[in-house]
Amino acid sequence: MAVDEIERSFESAQPADSVPQPLEGRGTFDERLNRILNAATVVIARVGYEKASMRQVVREAGVSLAGIYHYFESKEKMLFLIQFRTFNALLNGLREKLHDCSDPLDQLRVMVRNHVGYFAANMAALKVCSHELDSLSGQSYEETLAIRRQYFELVRGIVDRVHEQHAPGSSADRHVATMSLFGTLNWMYRWYDPKRGRSPTVLASQISSQFLHGILGAPAASETE
Amino acid sequence: MAVDEIERSFESAQPADSVPQPLEGRGTFDERLNRILNAATVVIARVGYEKASMRQVVREAGVSLAGIYHYFESKEKMLFLIQFRTFNALLNGLREKLHDCSDPLDQLRVMVRNHVGYFAANMAALKVCSHELDSLSGQSYEETLAIRRQYFELVRGIVDRVHEQHAPGSSADRHVATMSLFGTLNWMYRWYDPKRGRSPTVLASQISSQFLHGILGAPAASETE
DNA sequence: CCATCAATCGAACGAACGTTCGATCGCATT
DNA sequence: AATGCGATCGAACGTTCGTTCGATTGATGG
Numbered sequence: 001m002a003v004d005e006i007e008r009s010f011e012s013a014q015p016a017d018s019v020p021q022p023l024e025g026r027g028t029f030d031e032r033l034n035r036i037l038n039a040a041t042v043v044i045a046r047v048g049y050e051k052a053s054m055r056q057v058v059r060e061a062g063v064s065l066a067g068i069y070h071y072f073e074s075k076e077k078m079l080f081l082i083q084f085r086t087f088n089a090l091l092n093g094l095r096e097k098l099h100d101c102s103d104p105l106d107q108l109r110v111m112v113r114n115h116v117g118y119f120a121a122n123m124a125a126l127k128v129c130s131h132e133l134d135s136l137s138g139q140s141y142e143e144t145l146a147i148r149r150q151y152f153e154l155v156r157g158i159v160d161r162v163h164e165q166h167a168p169g170s171s172a173d174r175h176v177a178t179m180s181l182f183g184t185l186n187w188m189y190r191w192y193d194p195k196r197g198r199s200p201t202v203l204a205s206q207i208s209s210q211f212l213h214g215i216l217g218a219p220a221a222s223e224t225e
Numbered sequence: 226m227a228v229d230e231i232e233r234s235f236e237s238a239q240p241a242d243s244v245p246q247p248l249e250g251r252g253t254f255d256e257r258l259n260r261i262l263n264a265a266t267v268v269i270a271r272v273g274y275e276k277a278s279m280r281q282v283v284r285e286a287g288v289s290l291a292g293i294y295h296y297f298e299s300k301e302k303m304l305f306l307i308q309f310r311t312f313n314a315l316l317n318g319l320r321e322k323l324h325d326c327s328d329p330l331d332q333l334r335v336m337v338r339n340h341v342g343y344f345a346a347n348m349a350a351l352k353v354c355s356h357e358l359d360s361l362s363g364q365s366y367e368e369t370l371a372i373r374r375q376y377f378e379l380v381r382g383i384v385d386r387v388h389e390q391h392a393p394g395s396s397a398d399r400h401v402a403t404m405s406l407f408g409t410l411n412w413m414y415r416w417y418d419p420k421r422g423r424s425p426t427v428l429a430s431q432i433s434s435q436f437l438h439g440i441l442g443a444p445a446a447s448e449t450e
Numbered sequence: 451c452c453a454t455c456a457a458t459c460g461a462a463c464g465a466a467c468g469t470t471c472g473a474t475c476g477c478a479t480t
Numbered sequence: 481a482a483t484g485c486g487a488t489c490g491a492a493c494g495t496t497c498g499t500t501c502g503a504t505t506g507a508t509g510g
Binding site: 048050051131133134135171172173176177179180182183184185186187188190191192198203206207209210211213214215216217 | 273275276356358359360398409411413416428434435436438439
Binding site: 455457462468476478479 | 501
C-alpha cells in the first residue's frame, strides 16, 4: 500500500453497504489523514522539511509517534502526499476556470488570479510546494515533477498565445517572461500576507497588469541595448 | 573570536614585517578559509543546508572533520560567513556601479545586470542566499537581515524614482513591482544556466526591459478591473 | 461469545548528526 | 636544543532522528 489513498479522497475505505456514520475515533480515515497532513504542512512550512521532525508533526496532529505510520509509510511519502494534492488542486482548479474563457489575455488573468487565490487560501501548502521542490527523490520526485510540468506547459502555452495574438512582432522573450512570472508567484510566500494588505484579487490584477504590459509594451524593432 | 575574520579578508593575520610567502600547508589562513567556504557553498547549494553534513563538507574541502572547527565555531557560523560575504559583495558591487549613473532607468538596468552577472559568476553562493534565507537564527540571522534590508531599500528607491520621474500618474503598484522583481531574480537559480542559453548580459537586458515596460506601460486612468 | 482486524500507543533500536577531546606535527622564536 | 603555538587529526560523546516492535483497545461479523 502506498499511493492509492489519493484516489479515494472523497470516499471512505469501508464497504458501501455499511452505515456511513463515523465509526472510528474522530471522523473517517480520510478525515483523520487530512488532519494529519494539514498539521504536517504547517510544521514543514514553519521550519522546513529536513528540520521538521515526525515528533513535531505528531504533537501538532494529536497522534502518537508510532500511530502516524498507519497513514503513510515514511516521512518522504508524507511530503509527497502534501505536494501531490496541492499541485493537483492548483492545476485542476486552473483547468476548470480556463474552460470559460478563450481570450489569451483573459486566460492569463485567470491563471494569476487562480494562483494568488489558492495561495491566499492555502499559504502553508503552497509555501511547501515552492520551497521544498527538491526535497523528494526517486519515484515521488518524478511524480510531482510530472504535475509541475503540466502546470508549467499550461501557463507557457497561455504566454505564447498572448504573445502571438496580441504582440506578434514584440521583441520580448517568452521563456524569460514565463520564468519571471513563476518567480513572482513562487516568491509570494516571502512577503505577501493576505490578512495584512491588498486582497488576493487586487494583487492578482496588479501582477497580471504589470506582466502583460511587460511583454506587450516591448517595441517591435530591435531596441535592445 | 567570532566574526572579525571578515574584515581582514584581504590581509593575512600575521604581522606586517614578517615574510609574506606562504608559511602553512596550502596558502594563507584566509586562502584556506576561502577554499573551505567554497566547498561548503557547493555542498549546501546541492543538498540544502539542513541536509548538508559537516562530513560532506570536509570531504569536499579536503580537511578532517575536527580540523574544520579551527575556521569557524559551528555549522551555523559557516553558513553565516557564506551569506554575509555574498550579500556584502552583491551590495557593494551595486553601490560602486551606481556611482556612474544617475538616471533611474539606467540605475535599474545596472541593478539587474549586476545581480544577474553576480549570479552567473557565483551560482552556488547566490542559490544559498536565495534558498536558505531562514536557516540562520539569533544574531547571525539579524546581521544578514540587516544587509538584505539595505539591498532591498536600495532597489526599492530605484523603483520609486523610476516611477516618479518617468510615470508619475501610473497606476502600477511600486511595492508589488519591487517584489516581483526580487521574485524574478531570486527564482533564477531554478532555471537559468549561463553556460546553456543566453548570456547574463542578454538575460539582464530582457528582464530590465520587461520590468520597465511593466510599470511604465500602465495607463494613468483607472483601468483596473 | 468468540475471532478478527484496523487503529493506536509506549518503548526501544540503529544510524547519523554536530561537536569536543587529547594527541601529534611542524614551524618560529629563544 | 628547547619551547611555544597554530594547525591538524582520529576517535569518541551525547543527542536527535526516522522507523519498527509488541501489545492493547474496541468495534464488527459469524
